Structures are given as C-alpha cells and as structure tokens.
Amino acid sequence: MLDLRPVGYVIGLLTAVLGVTMIIPMAVDLAYANGHWQAFGQSALITGLGGGFMALACANGVQRRLSLQQTFLLATGVWMVLPLFGALPFYFGATGARVVDAVFEAMSGLTTTGATVFIGLDDFPAGLLLWRSMLQWFGGVGIIVVAMVFLPELRVGGMQIFRSEGFDTGGKVLPRAAQIAAQIMAIYVALTIACGLAYVAVGMTGFEAVNHAMTTIATGGFSTSDASFGLFQGAPEYVSSFFMVVAALPFVRYVQLVAGSARPLWQDAQVRGFLWTLAVLIAVIWAYRVFVRADSILHALREAVFNVTSIITGTGYASADYQLWGPFSIVLFFFIGLIGGCAGSTCCSVKIFRYQLLIAAVSAQIRRIHSPNGVFAPRYAGQPVTDEVLSSVMSFLGLFVVSLGLIAVSLALTGLDFTTSISGAATAIANIGPGLGEIIGPAGNFAAINDLAKWILTGAMLLGRLELLVVLVLFLPRFWRA
Amino acid sequence: MLDLRPVGYVIGLLTAVLGVTMIIPMAVDLAYANGHWQAFGQSALITGLGGGFMALACANGVQRRLSLQQTFLLATGVWMVLPLFGALPFYFGATGARVVDAVFEAMSGLTTTGATVFIGLDDFPAGLLLWRSMLQWFGGVGIIVVAMVFLPELRVGGMQIFRSEGFDTGGKVLPRAAQIAAQIMAIYVALTIACGLAYVAVGMTGFEAVNHAMTTIATGGFSTSDASFGLFQGAPEYVSSFFMVVAALPFVRYVQLVAGSARPLWQDAQVRGFLWTLAVLIAVIWAYRVFVRADSILHALREAVFNVTSIITGTGYASADYQLWGPFSIVLFFFIGLIGGCAGSTCCSVKIFRYQLLIAAVSAQIRRIHSPNGVFAPRYAGQPVTDEVLSSVMSFLGLFVVSLGLIAVSLALTGLDFTTSISGAATAIANIGPGLGEIIGPAGNFAAINDLAKWILTGAMLLGRLELLVVLVLFLPRFWRA
Numbered sequence A, B: 001m002l003d004l005r006p007v008g009y010v011i012g013l014l015t016a017v018l019g020v021t022m023i024i025p026m027a028v029d030l031a032y033a034n035g036h037w038q039a040f041g042q043s044a045l046i047t048g049l050g051g052g053f054m055a056l057a058c059a060n061g062v063q064r065r066l067s068l069q070q071t072f073l074l075a076t077g078v079w080m081v082l083p084l085f086g087a088l089p090f091y092f093g094a095t096g097a098r099v100v101d102a103v104f105e106a107m108s109g110l111t112t113t114g115a116t117v118f119i120g121l122d123d124f125p126a127g128l129l130l131w132r133s134m135l136q137w138f139g140g141v142g143i144i145v146v147a148m149v150f151l152p153e154l155r156v157g158g159m160q161i162f163r164s165e166g167f168d169t170g171g172k173v174l175p176r177a178a179q180i181a182a183q184i185m186a187i188y189v190a191l192t193i194a195c196g197l198a199y200v201a202v203g204m205t206g207f208e209a210v211n212h213a214m215t216t217i218a219t220g221g222f223s224t225s226d227a228s229f230g231l232f233q234g235a236p237e238y239v240s241s242f243f244m245v246v247a248a249l250p251f252v253r254y255v256q257l258v259a260g261s262a263r264p265l266w267q268d269a270q271v272r273g274f275l276w277t278l279a280v281l282i283a284v285i286w287a288y289r290v291f292v293r294a295d296s297i298l299h300a301l302r303e304a305v306f307n308v309t310s311i312i313t314g315t316g317y318a319s320a321d322y323q324l325w326g327p328f329s330i331v332l333f334f335f336i337g338l339i340g341g342c343a344g345s346t347c348c349s350v351k352i353f354r355y356q357l358l359i360a361a362v363s364a365q366i367r368r369i370h371s372p373n374g375v376f377a378p379r380y381a382g383q384p385v386t387d388e389v390l391s392s393v394m395s396f397l398g399l400f401v402v403s404l405g406l407i408a409v410s411l412a413l414t415g416l417d418f419t420t421s422i423s424g425a426a427t428a429i430a431n432i433g434p435g436l437g438e439i440i441g442p443a444g445n446f447a448a449i450n451d452l453a454k455w456i457l458t459g460a461m462l463l464g465r466l467e468l469l470v471v472l473v474l475f476l477p478r479f480w481r482a
C-alpha cells in the first residue's frame, strides 16, 4: 500500500505557507482601504488552517526519503492542491468568480501560463492584482526546484542528462531540495528586485514594477492591465526582454556565477543554443516587418525583440497584436511558442535542449551513412547520450504531440473552432498564455470560452508544466501497484 | 568523388519505362478518337528517349552494389526526375497546364498524395484521367519496394526494425530489389484487379472502376470526378474502405499469405495496432454523428467508415465535406491524418509502428519507476528495441514536426491563412490529399493557391514520401564528402 502521508505532509506545509503569504495582498488592500482585504482574510484562514491540518494529519508518517512513486505524487499533488486554495481570493474577492474561473486563473498563475479569464484588470483592487502576480512568482521558483531536483530523479523527458550537473540527490530528495531551493530563491529574489528597479527607472509606477517584475522573472505573463504590455511601449519593452531572457536561462548557472565562475554560463550548450535561436528569429521577424511590411527599422526591431522574446520564453506578454502582422507572423509565432527556453529555468514548452538532442540524433544517423559499421552515439555538450535519455526524450516529444492533439480534439468537441482549439491546446500545454484567433489571441481573453473548455485547459496547463509524464503516470493502474 | 553513374543508370531505365507506359493512355485516347493522343505521343517520345539516353550515358558505370550515398541519391532522384517527365502530358495535353501545375500534379500522383490543381475532371480526356491514376499506381508500388528494400538499409526513421523480416539485402540492394519487386508487383496487380471487379459489381463503369482501383490500392486518392467519391455513395464506399484497409497493411504479409502462411498477417503488431486504432476512431466519429449531431445510424456509420478510413490510410477520397460535421470532426480528422497506416504498405504519414514504439518507450520508462535500478529496453513485437532504432525514430518524429512547422511558416509567408498553411503543410508532408478550410478542404482544390506555395507543397510531398531524412541528408555538405 502506497503511503500517502509523506506526500500529504509536504503539500500541507506548502499550502499553509501559501495561506500565510495571503497576508501580503491583504495588507495591501488594507493600506488602500478598499475593503477588499476581507476576501484575503477569509482565504488566508481557510488555506492556512487547511494546509496546517493536512500537515498535522500526515506528520506521523514523515520520512527522510521518498520513493519514486511518492515523488511523482508529490510533484503533481502540489500543482493540483495549491491552485484550489490559490483560487479562493478570486472566489471570495471582487471578481466574485465562479469556481471554474477562479481555478483556471489560479492554475494559470501557478503554472506560469498567464492566460486570464478576467476582464477589467485596470480597475481591480490592488491586492487581487498582486495576488495574481504572486501566484506566478511562486509557480516560477517552484518549477525551477522541481526541474533541478525532482525531474532528473524521476528520469522524465530526458531531464536526467542534468543529473551530472551537481544536482544528484542520491535519493534524498527532500533535504537536497531545501538546500537548492534556498540558493535558487536568493537569486530569484535578487533578479526580481533588479527587474523591478529597472522597470521603475523606465517609468513604471512602483506597483506596476513590482507586479511585472514578478511575472517577468517567472516568465508568467500576467499583467496589471487588460492592455498587457501595450501600456509600456518603448524602453520598458527592452528592459522586459532582457529580464525574460535572463529568466529563460538555467538558474544553476547563476548559482555558479555568484560563486565566482562565469564560464559555465557562457559555455552552456543550452544557453548558446537558446540565444542563437532567439537572435535568428528576431532577425527574421524584423526583416519581414521592414522589407515586406514596410515598417520603420527601429519600431520593427523593438516589436520583434519584445514579442519574439515574450513568446519563445513562454512569458506571453503582448505589446501588439501580432495577428495584424499577416499570416506569416501568426504561423511563425505559433511555432516559436513550441520552442521554449532552457531546462532549469522558469520556461515551459519543449525546451531548447530537446531540439539539440534531436539534432544530435540526426547527426549521429548521418555519420552512420559514411561508416555503416561504426557505432555513433548522439552527443550532447560533449557527452555521449545514453539510450535511456533518448528513449525518454522520444517519449516526451511523442507525448507532447499526442497530448496536444487530444486536447485540441477535446476543445473542438466543446464547440471551439479549429484555430482556437489548436492554438488553445498549444498555449496551455506549453504554458505560454495567449493563443491565436479572435477569441484567445494576443488581444483576446479566455473569459468567453465555455466552462468545459476551461476545465480542459486547466488540466492541460498542469500536464504541460510537469513535463506530461509526471502527471500521466498517475492514470496508469500499474503506477498504483505496490 | 561520388560516382553518379549507377544512380543515373537506374533513374534513366525507370524513366524510359515510364515513357513506354505512356502508350497506354495514348491508346485509350486513340480509341476514344478524341485527338488527345498526340499529347501522349510527344510525351512518350521525350520521356522514353530522355530516359534511354540517361541510362546509356551512365551504362559504363554500372555496379552490382550501391554505396549508401548512392542509395540515398537514387531514392530521392527517382522521385525528383520521374515527376518532371510524368508532368509532360499535363503540359502538352488538354489541360495545357503551366509548368508549376503540371509538376505539382505529377508529384502529387507519384507520391500518392492525391491533391489536385485541376478543375473540371469530369470533362477530361479519358487518357489524361487514366494517366493521373497510373502515376499514383506506379508511385504506390514504388514506395512499397523502397520501404521494404531501401529504407531498412538506410536505417532511416526506425525502419531498420523491419530488416529482420526476411528483407536483409546484405548490401546487394539492386538484385534483391528486383526479386522483391516482382513478388510485390504480382500481389499489387492481383489486389488492383480484385478491387476493380468489386467496384464494377457495385455499379461503377469499367473506366471508373479501373481508375479508382488503381488509386485505391495506391492509397492515392485521385478520382475521375471533381466530386471525388461523392458520385459513388452507398455500397462503393464500403468496397473502397475494405480495399483501402487492405492497401494499408504490410505487403510482405501478403507474400507470406500467398506462400500459405496466414499467421504472420494476423499476428503482426502493426496490423493489430492499425485495425484497433481504425475501429476506435470510426466508433468515435460514428457516435458523435449519431448522438450529438442526430444523424441516422446507418448513414452516419457509412460516412464514418469511409471518411475515417480514407484519411487514416492517407488515401484522401472525400465522399462528404466533413468540415460541415462541426469543429470536433475537423480537428479530429486533422490529427487522424497524422496517424497513417503500416510501414511496408502504400501509406505515408507517421505510421502506426512509430506510435507503438513511442508507447513502448513510455512503458519502459514507467517500469523504471518501480525498479529504479533495473534496465528496461523498450520492446516492439516481442523484441527489444535497440538505441539506434530509438534514435532514428526520434529523429523522424522530431524532423516531422519541425519540417511541418517550417513548411507551414513558408506557406504563410506566401500569404496563405493559418488553417490553410498548417493543414496544407500536414496534408502534403503526410501525402494525404485534402487539407482544411475553404480553399484546400475536402470540397476544395489546390488550383487557387499561389505558385510559390505550389512549389513548396511539391517539395513537401517529396520530403514526406521519402521519410524526410532520405531527402534532407542531400542538403548537408557532410553527405557529399567522399
């Protein structure tokens, strides 16, 4: 019998902490004297007590080691339970949201997706806007820890190639997680402060800067305005682009950088691959805008830099409706969203290292053409790639495409059109934010779609955020066997 | 220096044979006394002489063995040269087609894609209709031979798992190809005749039966009418479905069946996987039509059987515009097209065995959860799958998605909309035929799209038909190094 108590204990603790953090937006709403603080009071009470009781109830089963089964359950459990409690302020608060909308928004926050069902953000109580940003900020740091500690351990999606990077836990996932989390958290906080100060320097108000700094470093994409980044044209777009790129690189390199070693960052195969890809895509979109669409050089450059960075990192801010840039941009942006940033960052989607492994596999095959009897293992970052890694990367790619297809088909079954179904499935599973089309496009909003579709998308965000297999194994009877 | 003569010799011979076969439609047009026979006379002369001279010019370099480089060049060369000559009757004939349209149609024929740029098929000279069907029929048998002899040898896309099935050539590709081709050809002819007789039995004219029998067994999808299979509602749809399924199974099993052994067919993992997938999809579409769209039980069953079979086998006949069945059907049919039939048949697309290998890889990963220190190789059809196979299947899946994306982006750059670009790329690379949307949907036609898009699609058909890598390696400088 699978012992659920160690899992429940950690989830309970994290839930209780989430409840405590609700005091921050409560204080903000108290300071603004808008009466909205009570929604946070209620939510904090329920969340804090709920989490506390869960932890207490499970405390007698705490172990130093988690089995692999328990580790899988923990990762999925955290992202299933926390959104339910994180949704309470939307349910009790000024939005008076129905359950489906509140949970969608909280899941979109904690998975750093950034799709929103709310309209009229500009008039929201400050505390509620802050809460949305905080959800993304928590989700961002949470996923870095998961990607660096849990996924290599679970050998999911090829992430085990990052085990050798000093993050081998020797099975002691929890103590190691705490240690790594502390280092990462310090860097995460420092980057957020730097980003916020930079935003203030280019003209944002303090409140806007705090919120956007949190959702930038989390590559989350929630904004304080219905117009998203449309309010902050010009210098803020460059500042934002810089920090989105920073947030898309592997955070372990920053730990090493702080320890005095810059070389691992510059020589990281993912970092190089990501920056090159980004540069090429910006150049392509920029050239298209200047030479085909006759836009001015600087305006086109700014919009290309910001929007390409926003979509490839999966942040999902929009400063312009790129659907108006012609079909080429629309289709290109769709596929840019399927690239993603580096593993070990806050980014989601397929991620750059999987494309690099793909290139390595193709390259190994081509070498075999010239030497049919030679043995050529694909190599990544100078190391041969084991067949176990290849097999799990293949699982990831296959599951990604198949899941995307099934989600799109399910969305279509609820009545959404082809473009909305396909792009909605992609934006949810890749945790980007905006889709395509009039409804959920960069100028649109998820408010108008039906409830069933919202639930499907909520599930898709969870699935994508946890690299698919972490969630999918839970549906297999074989997983539950002792 | 790569010796191109053995490659040129085979291509020349095949071209000369293609020229000789043009005498058949010429004879038909002579019999109908419509004066159109001269177009075939000219084409036959140019093709026969062109091929003959090419073979002669290369005859002094003929070898018994081809190097891997030469084998790659041969496969791609055949599908690049033959469509150019096969296009001549469209250029000289009643269609008076421009070069781009003639080549598109011939490529669509020889790759068994079945997308057409011609409107008014019902009034075409009989010889020209027959020529379109013949192109698909040649392409179909050609691809079976390539899939059974060349691809396992080239170790492309995981096809090497079929090497053990009695098709190991020991490097002597050409003599073995001739032997296999003879057996396959006999079965191919027999199936075509059976299909044609069945079509006559359910009411087609002799001419319609001959044409549709050829394009059914080739899973090609060209028809003799603009209405495609809309003219043959009822029993012909069931007959057609049966033979499309037959054409989608591995032809090597028929060779064994004729030799008296039926077990390999029934026990083939691909066959079982394909038939189950087909049955489930038919049931889903049928249930949707009956329960959600309130269609009658038998009408819904017939349309579900025919259209699902047509798309999953990549045949691409349309008996109804399934775009009118609601968004669920549209999105589902899009993804059904990405499944495909069995390797070693006339089908294209991703193919069922790659999904089975994917499931095997996922399954191996899940077994590791319970026994973290165990070694679990994915297994296919009872055999462990080598890492070389996994690596090349991964290359295929990755290249398929990336190519589809790049083709879609290129199509969008020519001005096509999102749905047309994405579905056009998919239908071309998977050699299905119809796309989605008003322009290229099942009720549409490729005549209206721009020339650049037609060239891109022509390239995409070639790329998809040869499992991507066979064509793509030719673009690598490394391939050409001695």
Ligand SMILES: [K+]
Pocket: A112, A113, A114, A219, A220, A221, A314, A315, A316, A431, A432, A433
């Ligand atoms: K996002």
Ligand SMILES: [K+]
Pocket: B112, B113, B114, B219, B220, B221, B314, B315, B316, B431, B432, B433
């Ligand atoms: K076809």
